[in-house]
Amino acid sequence: xxxxxxxxxxxxxxxxxxxxxxxxxxxxxxxxxxxxxxxxxxxxxxxxxxxxxxxxxxxxxxxxxxxxxxxxxxxxxxxxxxxxxxxxxxxxxxxxxxxxxxxxxxxxxxxxxxxxxxxxxxxxxxxxxxxxxxxxxxxxxxxxxxxxxxxxxxxxxxxxxxxxxxxxxxxxxxxxxxxxxxxxxxxxxxxxxxxxxxxxxxxxxxxxxxxxxxxxxxxxxxxxxxxxxxxxxxxxxxxxxxxxxxxxxxxxxxxxxxxxxxxxxxxxxxxxxxxxxxxxxxxxxxxxxxxxxxxxxxxxxxxxxxxxxxxxxxxxxxxxxxxxxxxxxxxxxxxxxxxxxxxxxxxxxxxxxxxxxxxxxxxxxxxxxxxxxxxxxxxxxxxxxxxxxxxxxxxxxxxxxxxxxxxxxxxxxxxxxxxxxxxxxxxxxxxxxxxxxxxxxxxxxxxx
Amino acid sequence: xxxxxxxxxxxxxxxxxxxxxxxxxxxxxxxxxxxxxxxxxxxxxxxxxxxxxxxxxxxxxxxxxxxxxxxxxxxxxxxxxxxxxxxxxxxxxxxxxxxxxxxxxxxxxxxxxxxxxxxxxxxxxxxxxxxxxxxxxxxxxxxxxxxxxxxxxxxxxxxxxxxxxxxxxxxxxxxxxxxxxxxxxxxxxxxxxxxxxxxxxxxxxxxxxxxxxxxxxxxxxxxxxxxxxxxxxxxxxxxxxxxxxxxxxxxxxxxxxxxxxxxxxxxxxxxxxxxxxxxxxxxxxxxxxxxxxxxxxxxxxxxxxxxxxxxxxxxxxxxxxxxxxxxxxxxxxxxxxxxxxxxxxxxxxxxxxxxxxxxxxxxxxxxxxxxxxxxxxxxxxxxxxxxxxxxxxxxxxxxxxxxxxxxxxxxxxxxxxxxxxxxxxxxxxxx
Numbered sequence: 001x002x003x004x005x006x007x008x009x010x011x012x013x014x015x016x017x018x019x020x021x022x023x024x025x026x027x028x029x030x031x032x033x034x035x036x037x038x039x040x041x042x043x044x045x046x047x048x049x050x051x052x053x054x055x056x057x058x059x060x061x062x063x064x065x066x067x068x069x070x071x072x073x074x075x076x077x078x079x080x081x082x083x084x085x086x087x088x089x090x091x092x093x094x095x096x097x098x099x100x101x102x103x104x105x106x107x108x109x110x111x112x113x114x115x116x117x118x119x120x121x122x123x124x125x126x127x128x129x130x131x132x133x134x135x136x137x138x139x140x141x142x143x144x145x146x147x148x149x150x151x152x153x154x155x156x157x158x159x160x161x162x163x164x165x166x167x168x169x170x171x172x173x174x175x176x177x178x179x180x181x182x183x184x185x186x187x188x189x190x191x192x193x194x195x196x197x198x199x200x201x202x203x204x205x206x207x208x209x210x211x212x213x214x215x216x217x218x219x220x221x222x223x224x225x226x227x228x229x230x231x232x233x234x235x236x237x238x239x240x241x242x243x244x245x246x247x248x249x250x251x252x253x254x255x256x257x258x259x260x261x262x263x264x265x266x267x268x269x270x271x272x273x274x275x276x277x278x279x280x281x282x283x284x285x286x287x288x289x290x291x292x293x294x295x296x297x298x299x300x301x302x303x304x305x306x307x308x309x310x311x312x313x314x315x316x317x318x319x320x321x322x323x324x325x326x327x328x329x330x331x332x333x334x335x336x337x338x339x340x341x342x343x344x345x346x347x348x349x350x351x352x353x354x355x356x357x358x359x360x361x362x363x364x365x366x367x368x369x370x371x372x373x374x375x376x377x378x379x380x381x382x383x384x385x386x387x388x389x390x391x392x393x394x395x396x397x398x399x400x401x402x403x404x405x406x407x408x409x410x411x412x413x414x415x416x417x418x419x420x421x422x423x424x425x426x427x428x429x430x431x432x433x434x435x436x437x438x439x440x441x442x443x444x445x446x447x448x
Numbered sequence: 449x450x451x452x453x454x455x456x457x458x459x460x461x462x463x464x465x466x467x468x469x470x471x472x473x474x475x476x477x478x479x480x481x482x483x484x485x486x487x488x489x490x491x492x493x494x495x496x497x498x499x500x501x502x503x504x505x506x507x508x509x510x511x512x513x514x515x516x517x518x519x520x521x522x523x524x525x526x527x528x529x530x531x532x533x534x535x536x537x538x539x540x541x542x543x544x545x546x547x548x549x550x551x552x553x554x555x556x557x558x559x560x561x562x563x564x565x566x567x568x569x570x571x572x573x574x575x576x577x578x579x580x581x582x583x584x585x586x587x588x589x590x591x592x593x594x595x596x597x598x599x600x601x602x603x604x605x606x607x608x609x610x611x612x613x614x615x616x617x618x619x620x621x622x623x624x625x626x627x628x629x630x631x632x633x634x635x636x637x638x639x640x641x642x643x644x645x646x647x648x649x650x651x652x653x654x655x656x657x658x659x660x661x662x663x664x665x666x667x668x669x670x671x672x673x674x675x676x677x678x679x680x681x682x683x684x685x686x687x688x689x690x691x692x693x694x695x696x697x698x699x700x701x702x703x704x705x706x707x708x709x710x711x712x713x714x715x716x717x718x719x720x721x722x723x724x725x726x727x728x729x730x731x732x733x734x735x736x737x738x739x740x741x742x743x744x745x746x747x748x749x750x751x752x753x754x755x756x757x758x759x760x761x762x763x764x765x766x767x768x769x770x771x772x773x774x775x776x777x778x779x780x781x782x783x784x785x786x787x788x789x790x791x792x793x794x795x796x797x798x799x800x801x802x803x804x805x806x807x808x809x810x811x812x813x814x815x816x817x818x819x820x821x822x823x824x825x826x827x828x829x830x831x832x833x834x835x836x837x838x839x840x841x842x843x844x845x846x847x848x849x850x851x852x853x854x855x856x857x858x859x860x861x862x863x864x865x866x867x868x869x870x871x872x873x874x875x876x877x878x879x
């Protein structure tokens with residue numbers, strides 16, 4: 001009896017000690033910046049991935065319990081980025097973040113993030129299927145730091161009815177994307193048509209060309225339209241093309257002078273802006289691929305019948321029609337425990353499965369990150385996603401991952417603002433931008 | 449002695465608060481201002497690494513070209529030492545196969561070597577193992593991160609780089625912040641510095657004038673109103689101060705935006721729709737000064753009102769007997785007695801306006817065209833707000849430090865100029 005008891009106690013102790021030893025509990029926290037309800041799959045895809053990964057481990061014979069905790073209720077990018085960086089300093093950073101690819105340069109330098117390539121095989125599915133240019137955008141200084149989470153691009157929009165009233169027939173309006181891509185229809189034509197639209201009373205004064213009301217990657221597109229280059233591919237240094245920058249500022253100044261854009265446009269309320277462009281108050285404007293969904297909520301049920309879209313037209317013969325994609329990326333943050341980094345990297349890899357990523361792409365009106373998504377019914381069945389991918393994504397470039405790009409883009413926008421609002425002439429504004437950039441960026445800048 | 453200790457006891461919460469909320473931030477500002485601290489350097493210290501993009505800048509240093517070439521040429525070298533380690537961990541066959549095909553070869557990136565390991569006849573199947581195996585052959589420091597200078601130097605020794613260059617390379621590889629005075633020379637050099645300074649001066653002078661005059665006007669006009677009515681008016685004018693700034697400015701935004709109150713009313717009279725806050729820099733300044741002015745004026749009103757109440761009513765009665773009208777009462781009785789409260793408000797508000805930016809941030813964010821960007825807002829934008837991600841903590845602190853100095857200088861000036869002792873003495877009225 002005593003023996004039996006001893007044996008069962010021993011067995012009990014063994015079972016008791018063996019089970020927790022086998023099971024491994026991993027807590028993964030995911031913070032997604034700039035995300036609203038329609039972006040919920042940035043976090044939910046990781047939850048689904050956790051379920052799959054647990055099953056994979058279980059088949060390998062390891063019991064891993066992954067708990068995913070997500071957070072996206074940040075008031076803005078500032079709060080999110082401060083939370084992440086200060087958390088990283090204090091050792092309480094989340095395991096995975098969804099953020100702008102521009103954060104890769106400073107965060108990798110500061111040691112806040114770890115390269116995903118240290119944990120996962122980039123040559124294996126699904127990462128091998130991600131568009132190479134997007135993978136490139138998530139890499140920096142020769143290492144693959146992150147995995148693209150979504151892609152988008154920033155098209156130029158036209159209100160069809162206004163275009164028709166300006167004398168373009170249906171076929172010509174349909175041909176606009178091609179005409180823009182080939183450089184036949186340029187920003188000079190935009191200015192001309194917008195002026196006409198205002199003169200004919202088709203749109204109110206200031207509503208001919210109705211740009212984005214705040215700073216963003218979008219404005220670098222207009223610099224590129226006039227032949228500007230953001231980064232020198234040879235040396236990796238940032239480029240200030242004085243002529244292109246001046247022409248780019250001049251375009252906005254001309255638009256104000258012609259009465260097609262308001263001088264006080266910057267700072268317009270975003271809600272007001274969305275409502276106006278979605279309902280035809282503006283003739284031309286520019287935005288992002290995710291605007292498609294927003295226009296519907298603003299009461300425009302017939303996007304295809306009312307709006308045309310294209311690349312941002314070239315400014316002149318030196319420039320090119322272009323669009324910038326500003327993908328968000330999954331980054332794995334540095335942790336005390338390497339095992340968490342490894343699991344986190346495996347999770348973001350699984351979340352990149354075409355089927356999982358398509359859930360996010362379609363729900364939030366973003367574009368695909370992997371080639372195979374074009375063959376997923378959910379993605380292919382969405383006209384906007386397919387057409388936008390076709391028209392825009394092939395010509396899309398991104399802003400450079402560079403430590404000083406933040407200073408560069410701030411200076412560029414400040415200069416634009418000063419010229420646009422009439423505080424300085426374009427030449428004065430560019431001269432000040434140059435001085436500012438030379439002082440803050442120094443030897444990482446090439447002035448042409 | 450005991451009472452002195454007791455006094456300290458009572459003071460201690462205040463002393464602790466002063467230390468943590470005033471002295472420490474000021475000290476940290478001073479420290480930060482003399483560093484090149486940014487997001488990319490981190491705050492708590494750095495590590496040692498040289499990555500591919502830094503190789504360009506490395507050529508501008510005095511590191512010898514041979515060392516740079518050596519650094520660039522290094523990668524993942526299939527050496528006997530590495531193979532021996534591989535044989536031990538992953539089996540003799542794998543090592544043998546790799547030796548036969550690749551001995552002496554260098555792979556530029558780990559990914560290239562991983563591909564080879566994956567495609568061996570006897571491949572290393574697990575991703576984690578493959579990476580560990582590849583790491584056995586590492587002979588480069590490029591892209592590797594070392595926590596301490598010793599680790600970094602040890603790695604340099606292994607790669608066989610000329611020891612003469614080790615010091616320079618170690619210094620170059622440090623990712624953390626370093627001490628520097630460059631922030632101040634940069635401030636002196638930037639064309640925007642003067643603009644922000646003059647914006648600040650303009651903002652402080654205009655807002656202050658509005659604060660004091662309007663506060664005085666409110667205090668004097670409510671003084672002559674019957675008690676209950678006066679209190680109601682004071683309560684209404686006190687609203688801007690007790691409302692949360694976000695809500696208060698939001699109301700201003702509704703009031704002034706393109707389809708807001710002013711635009712709608714002006715529209716009835718045929719005025720074109722426009723944003724009354726951001727239309728021109730004049731509009732923006734008007735809005736900024738009014739928004740801040742009303743907040744300051746309400747404080748002035750309370751302070752001045754109580755000061756007026758302290759004036760013995762007998763003096764006012766006597767003046768009325770002498771046939772003085774309201775204006776004469778204000779001019780010859782009230783205003784002269786208000787000198788000290790006015791001076792106090794002026795000095796207090798100058799200091800608080802110099803450093804305040806939250807209402808401007810919420811209202812115009814420095815626009816249009818940075819025309820309402822004041823010094824404190826520029827400090828905030830530099831240190832804590834940047835679309836591209838690399839926040840300049842050091843430069844932002846240098847901006848802030850300039851304000852600290854101006855603030856301290858002004859305080860000393862005020863204390864001397866206004867004779868602080870006299871301010872603290874008993875009111876003359878009661879003498």
